[in-house]
Amino acid sequence: MTQITTLIKRELMSYFFSPVAYVFIIIFLLSTVGTTFFLGNFFNSNQASLEIFFLFHPWLYLFLIPAIGMGLWAEERNTGTIELLFTLPISMMQAVISKFLAGWIFIGIALLLTFPMIMTVNYLGEPDNGVIFASYLASFLMAGSYLAITCVTSSLTRNQVISFILSVIICFIFVLLGWGVFTDVLNKMFPAWISDIISTFSFSTHFNSLSRGIIDSRDLIFFLSIIGGGLVINALILETKKAS
Amino acid sequence: MKKRQRLLGSTAVNIVLVLIIIIAINVIAASLYFRLDITEEKLYTLSDGTEKIVEKISTPVTLKYYFTKNLESLPLTYKTFGRKISELLKEYQNLNPEMIQLEIHDPKPDSDEEEWARKYGLTGGDLGNGERLYMGLVITQEERELNIPLLDPRREQFLEYDITHLLLQLSQKKDKKIGVLSSMPVMGAMANRFQQMQGQRNTPKWVFIEELEKTFKVETVEPSVQEVPEDISILMVIHPKKLSETALYAIDQFVLRGGELIVMVDPNSRVDPTAAMMAQMGQMPQASSNLEKLFKQWGINYQPNSILGDKDHPTRVNAGGNTGAVSFTLWHTLSGESFNKELIATRELEDMLLIEPGGFTMEKTSPLKLQPLIRSSTNTGLIESFMMRYSDPLTINKQVKPTGQSYIIAGILTGKLTSAFSKRPDPPKKDDKDKKPPQKVTLKPHLSKGEQDSKILLVTDVDFISDNFSVEQFNLLGKVFRQPRNDNLNFMVNMVEFLGGAQEMMEIRTRGRFRRPFSHFLELEKAAQGEYQDAESKLNAQLKEVQAKLSQLNVQKGTNKIVLTKQQIEQIKQFREEEKKTKSKLREIRKLLRQDIESAKTWLTQVNLIIVPVLLILLGLAFYYIRFRKQSN
Numbered sequence: 001m002t003q004i005t006t007l008i009k010r011e012l013m014s015y016f017f018s019p020v021a022y023v024f025i026i027i028f029l030l031s032t033v034g035t036t037f038f039l040g041n042f043f044n045s046n047q048a049s050l051e052i053f054f055l056f057h058p059w060l061y062l063f064l065i066p067a068i069g070m071g072l073w074a075e076e077r078n079t080g081t082i083e084l085l086f087t088l089p090i091s092m093m094q095a096v097i098s099k100f101l102a103g104w105i106f107i108g109i110a111l112l113l114t115f116p117m118i119m120t121v122n123y124l125g126e127p128d129n130g131v132i133f134a135s136y137l138a139s140f141l142m143a144g145s146y147l148a149i150t151c152v153t154s155s156l157t158r159n160q161v162i163s164f165i166l167s168v169i170i171c172f173i174f175v176l177l178g179w180g181v182f183t184d185v186l187n188k189m190f191p192a193w194i195s196d197i198i199s200t201f202s203f204s205t206h207f208n209s210l211s212r213g214i215i216d217s218r219d220l221i222f223f224l225s226i227i228g229g230g231l232v233i234n235a236l237i238l239e240t241k242k243a244s
Numbered sequence: 245m246k247k248r249q250r251l252l253g254s255t256a257v258n259i260v261l262v263l264i265i266i267i268a269i270n271v272i273a274a275s276l277y278f279r280l281d282i283t284e285e286k287l288y289t290l291s292d293g294t295e296k297i298v299e300k301i302s303t304p305v306t307l308k309y310y311f312t313k314n315l316e317s318l319p320l321t322y323k324t325f326g327r328k329i330s331e332l333l334k335e336y337q338n339l340n341p342e343m344i345q346l347e348i349h350d351p352k353p354d355s356d357e358e359e360w361a362r363k364y365g366l367t368g369g370d371l372g373n374g375e376r377l378y379m380g381l382v383i384t385q386e387e388r389e390l391n392i393p394l395l396d397p398r399r400e401q402f403l404e405y406d407i408t409h410l411l412l413q414l415s416q417k418k419d420k421k422i423g424v425l426s427s428m429p430v431m432g433a434m435a436n437r438f439q440q441m442q443g444q445r446n447t448p449k450w451v452f453i454e455e456l457e458k459t460f461k462v463e464t465v466e467p468s469v470q471e472v473p474e475d476i477s478i479l480m481v482i483h484p485k486k487l488s489e490t491a492l493y494a495i496d497q498f499v500l501r502g503g504e505l506i507v508m509v510d511p512n513s514r515v516d517p518t519a520a521m522m523a524q525m526g527q528m529p530q531a532s533s534n535l536e537k538l539f540k541q542w543g544i545n546y547q548p549n550s551i552l553g554d555k556d557h558p559t560r561v562n563a564g565g566n567t568g569a570v571s572f573t574l575w576h577t578l579s580g581e582s583f584n585k586e587l588i589a590t591r592e593l594e595d596m597l598l599i600e601p602g603g604f605t606m607e608k609t610s611p612l613k614l615q616p617l618i619r620s621s622t623n624t625g626l627i628e629s630f631m632m633r634y635s636d637p638l639t640i641n642k643q644v645k646p647t648g649q650s651y652i653i654a655g656i657l658t659g660k661l662t663s664a665f666s667k668r669p670d671p672p673k674k675d676d677k678d679k680k681p682p683q684k685v686t687l688k689p690h691l692s693k694g695e696q697d698s699k700i701l702l703v704t705d706v707d708f709i710s711d712n713f714s715v716e717q718f719n720l721l722g723k724v725f726r727q728p729r730n731d732n733l734n735f736m737v738n739m740v741e742f743l744g745g746a747q748e749m750m751e752i753r754t755r756g757r758f759r760r761p762f763s764h765f766l767e768l769e770k771a772a773q774g775e776y777q778d779a780e781s782k783l784n785a786q787l788k789e790v791q792a793k794l795s796q797l798n799v800q801k802g803t804n805k806i807v808l809t810k811q812q813i814e815q816i817k818q819f820r821e822e823e824k825k826t827k828s829k830l831r832e833i834r835k836l837l838r839q840d841i842e843s844a845k846t847w848l849t850q851v852n853l854i855i856v857p858v859l860l861i862l863l864g865l866a867f868y869y870i871r872f873r874k875q876s877n
Contacts, residue, residue, distance in 0.1 A: 017871060022864040026857045033852045043845050048760040113860070116852045124762045124848075130282040200270065213283035221273040229266040233259050240255045 003090050004098045011102030021106065024068060028110045031060050033117065048125025053117055054135045054211055058175050058204055061146050065107065066167035069150030070160045072099050073238070077158045086242060096235045100151055100227075107143045111136060131213035138210035141223035142203055146171050148230025155237045171203070178202025290335050294408045298339045301415055306345040307333055308382045310361040312368075313350060315375050325397040326379050332403060333381075336411075351378045366393050381407065385414050398727050409458055420744050421475050422456060423465040425491070426482035427533065428516060428706065431464050447517075451715050451726055455737045460744060467491050470671060471687050472498040478744055480506045483513060483533040483706045489669040492537055496664050500694040504743045509533045510706035511551045511602040512629040515713075532629060533706070541664035542657065543610020546704065549629045552603040552651055553644030556621035557582065559597065561637065569778060572637045573644050574600050574627070576620070576653075584617050589738040593731045599713055600632070601705035603651025612657035612700070617739070622650045654703040654739075662693040701739055708732045768840045779833055787826045794819045 015021040032053065036042050040052035076082040085095055121127045146167075153166040176182045178199050190198070199205055206219040281289045290298075311326045312318070318326075330348055337346040351358035351368075353376065361368065366380030382391040390410050399406065424431055432449040456462055465472060465479065467487055472479055472494050479498055484507070487495075499505050511532045513519065519531035534548035551574055559575035576582075576598040583590040596618070603624070606614050625644040632640070668690050707713055714732035718725055728734065794816065 016864075016867060019864070022860055025860055029856055030853065037849050037852070043762075046761050046765075048762055113856045116855055120848050120852055124764045125760055126763060127760055128284045130284050134282055197271070200274070201267075212288070213281065214288050215280040215282060217277045217279070218270075218273045222270055225266045225269045229262050232262050236255050236258050236262075240251055243251055 003088075004094050004101070007090070007095070007098035008102045008105070011099060012106060015102070015106050024064070025110045025113060028060075028064055029113060031064070032056065032114060035060065036117070048121050048127040050117060050121055050127070050132050050135060051211075053114075054139060054207075057139050058142065058207060061143055062168055062171055062175065065143060065146040066150045066153075066164045066171070068107065069103055069147050070154055070164040070167065072103060072151055073155040073234075074158055074160045074163050077155075077241070078160075092235045092239055092242075093231075096151070096231050096238065100147060100231055100234075103147050103151075104144050107147065108140055111140055111143070128213065131211070134213045134215060135211035137215075138207050138219070141210070141220070141227075142207045145174075145203060145223050145226040145230070148227045148234070149174075151234045152230050152237065155234050155241070174201070174203045176202070178204035178206075178208075288331060288335065290332075290339060290404060290408075294336075294404060295339060297408055297412050297415075298336060298344070301340060301343045301411070303385055303415075304343050304345065305383055305385045305411065305414065306347065307336065308347045308349065308364070308384070309333055310349045310351050310357070310364075310366050310378045310380050310382070312352070312376070312378045314352075315371070315377060318371070318377065322377065322379065322397060325395070325400065328400075329379070329381075329395055329403065332407070336407065364389070365391050369394055381410070383410055383414055388414055390414050396725050398725060413458070420459075420477045421461045421463060422478045422480060422740070422744070423463055423472060423476035424453070424480045424482065425465040425467060425469075425484070425495075426480070427467075427485045427518070428483050428513070430482055431462070450709070451711050452709050452733055452736050455733065456740055459741060469494050472503065476503065478504045478506065478740065480508070480740075481535065482508045483510055483516065484535050485530065485533050487535070490671060492535070493665050493669050495535075496538060496541075497688070497691055499698045499700065500661060500663060500691045501688075502694070502696045502698065504699045504701075506701045506703075506740065506743070507535060508703045508706045508709070509535065509546065509548070509602065510600070510704065511547070511549055512600045512632055513706050514599060515707050515710040537664050542612055542661065542700070543607040544604055544612075544657075544702065545607055546602060546604040547626060548602070550602060550626040551600045551629050551632070552576075552620060552653070552704075553625055553627055553641070554620050555623040555644060555646060558641075570637045570641070573641050574632075574637075576601060578618065582618055582620070584615070584619075587615070587617065587742075589742045590617050590735070593735055593738075596731045596735060597708060597713055597729075598653065598705045599707035600629075601653050601708070603653055604655075604702065604704055605649075605651060606657075610657075610659075611661055612659040612698075614652065615656040615658070616652045616654075617656065617701075618652070618654040618703075618735075620651045620653060622646070622648050624649065624651060652702075653705060654701070654735075657700045657702060658697050660694045660696075661698045663691060665690075666692075699743065701743060709736050765841050765844070768844065769837075783826055783830050783833070787823065787830070790819050790822050790826065794823065 035056040036050075036053040040055060042052050045052060073082070076085060088095075090098075118132060121132075122129070149170050150163070150167040153170065154160075154163045156166070157163050179202070200222075206222045209216060210219040309330055311330065313323065313326055333346055333348075337344045349357045349361070351361040358376075358378070361378050361380065364380075364382040366378060366382065368376045368378040368380065371377050379395050380391060380393045381395065382389060390413055392406060392410060395403070395406075429447050430450045430453055433447045453462055460478070463473075463476070465476070468491070470490050470493075476498075479495065481495060484491075495505065509532075510516075513531045513533070516529075516531045519529035523529040532548050534546070536548070539546050553573040554576050555573050557576045557578055558571035558573045559577040560569050561572045561575060562569055576596075578593075578596040578598065580594050582596075583593045585591050598618075603620055603626070606612070623646045625646050627640060627643050631643065635643075668687070709732060711717075711726075714729060714736075715726040716729050718727070
């Protein structure tokens with residue numbers, strides 16, 4: 001356990017000692033807040049809620065998170081520091097988990113830094129803070145799922161760009177599966193029960209469901225299973241690469 | 245090489261296994277799940293009232309929800325609302341899954357489902373481009389069926405109420421009956437010939453009656469009645485004017501037999517059509533009501549021609565002309581503190597509007613115990629109602645001289661009563677022209693005192709429950725919808741349901757909202773309007789004066805073809821200048837009205853965008869500085 005915590009600390013520190021973290025967080029903040037006020041017409045909605053703010057997250061994450069995660073493994077393999085990592089007295093799973101958790105915590109910090117939005121919406125009216133909490137939870141879990149997928153693609157190749165593109169494509173499919181227009185196409189191609197099952201594997205479905213304010217075990221299990229599964233696959237791939 | 249291939253192969257297999265496990269986990273999770281509703285108002289959890297009603301269902305019920313959720317031109321509010329409806333319906337099913345079946349249909353055009361929707365009476369609404377929206381609910385139980393043809397997004401806060409109500413109606417075999425004895429056309433009226441000549445149409449039922457009809461059967465009771473029919477559990481006496489001895493006796497006996505009575509009187513009703521007609525014909529209008537004989541017997545102290553003015557709860561009204569907006573003390577805008585916090589029926593009420601109400605107090609010798617529902621402040625005074633005809637709001641306000649006494653405007657009275665009559669009065673003489681033989685009716689024996697506690701709800705205002713002052717009407721997709729403007733309707737229906745024992749419905753009625761507006765902006769607007777509206781109306785009046793003078797001069801110029809004197813030309817110039825100045829001042833005011841809000845929006849946007857990034861940059865620089873110092877050391 002302590003090995004994981006030390007690794008996590010090391011990773012996090014390296015984030016904050018490089019300009020990457022600051023650039024990322026600032027872009028994250030500007031894009032989430034900017035889309036809310038300008039694209040989402042926050043003031044015109046006259047709704048004291050952060051629904052509009054969270055509406056854009058699945059799409060913003062599509063680019064932001066692969067950007068963070070693309071280098072996680074690819075860079076280590078590129079620079080050879082991955083060899084160093086493997087000499088440490090830790091298991092593959094531990095290494096994978098630490099890298100992932102460090103990235104996830106970093107994204108969590110970025111999310112928390114949007115706290116002025118919470119203050120704004122409480123100042124302007126009386127929002128349902130239970131719903132806001134659930135939405136943040138949903139966004140955090142969804143971000144974790146995106147990150148897990150990106151970790152996998154990052155471990156597949158040394159090339160960060162390929163990792164980025166692959167990750168975007170896979171995450172895009174996951175989001176699309178729950179998107180209204182696409183579900184119509186599915187409805188036409190497959191019988192109802194199949195297209196329903198397919199839709200349940202979408203980020204948007206569970207994200208929307210969770211951010212309403214109902215903590216449903218199905219949504220939690222979905223995100224956690226994607227994260228868990230992603231990490232296991234990540235470890236498997238690295239094992240293969242290690243052997244060669 | 246082979247070893248590598250084998251490794252790759254086994255990895256691939258492992259990966260596929262992991263994927264299958266993920267899918268399996270999620271499929272299993274779909275069947276065994278738990279939920280926790282952390283919304284502030286438990287929006288997605290049904291209230292206790294609904295639980296009680298749903299648990300009592302003993303015969304299977306099917307809820308059929310028809311919603312065209314995939315319509316292209318479906319506005320977002322309908323989409324979200326439609327989704328919320330299906331989620332809420334699922335909650336109903338979860339409460340009693342053995343007895344409740346839920347079917348969700350998407351009636352696509354020309355499909356079987358659309359046919360079924362129409363058969364069930366769900367008309368849907370035209371979206372204007374040929375597409376038809378369906379968002380209706382049918383519930384069936386054996387052969388009985390009830391429906392809500394089109395669920396209204398503006399009735400969002402009553403969604404649970406409407407659905408549970410439908411369920412209640414379906415399972416109830418007998419509804420309680422309300423009898424309405426009213427001098428006003430609350431049950432709707434056909435326009436008589438005089439009114440028809442004036443172009444007036446039939447008046448519809450008042451909205452509060454329609455709401456009550458959802459839980460009760462509502463019938464008219466004629467003022468000529470000798471005895472209140474046996475099957476009536478609640479009698480509503482609304483705006484009684486000079487009722488005959490027979491009618492008073494009927495009410496008296498009804499109460500003694502344990503019937504529940506609601507009396508609504510008003511010292512000056514604005515909505516009274518007879519009074520309006522009399523005023524039009526130049527007669528002294530009789531707009532007040534009273535139950536003098538019975539009130540005296542019951543120990544109720546009520547002045548039928550006195551209006552209560554409350555300086556702590558005035559309402560901003562437009563007094564017209566040069567006066568502009570005035571805080572009128574005779575129209576009460578209530579706040580939370582006016583209501584009895586101990587009763588569920590009134591605990592949640594906030595915002596009621598009373599129009600020239602009266603007020604009552606109890607005599608010390610009254611046999612009845614009072615439970616106040618609405619109480620005025622102590623900053624009140626009574627005004628004679630005739631003053632309304634001759635004075636303007638400002639003068640009337642000045643006439644309200646507080647005595648430190650507070651009055652009850654609505655209250656529940658309980659206790660054992662004695663009759664105000666010694667025996668049944670003689671029936672009114674029948675007209676000789678009446679050819680019909682007198683009907684043989686067996687009337688009940690005279691009761692001199694009540695066998696059980698009587699229950700009376702007394703309200704000293706009638707106008708507040710008229711449509712004008714309680715609801716807003718609007719058209720939506722070809723249907724007329726009504727939305728409550730304030731808590732007036734809530735109060736009335738709550739109280740009747742409370743008396744009628746449908747308490748479960750009352751618990752549901754005061755449920756939360758899905759919508760939360762920017763109250764900060766609303767407050768800014770209100771404050772701004774207060775300040776600037778006065779200035780604006782004064783300026784408007786000024787403008788009208790100036791324009792009138794201008795047109796006078798112009799007329800002179802036009803008709804008489806008199807050459808204008810230098811003086812007159814100067815005058816015209818001056819007036820035009822004044823007109824310009826006043827108009828620009830008005831524009832300034834309109835700008836100021838929005839200014840506070842616009843500036844708030846700007847600085848909020850800036851704060852959100854800039855603060856944290858700036859802090860981060862500072863933090864980053866700090867880290868760098870530390871690192872450099874470390875390195876240089």
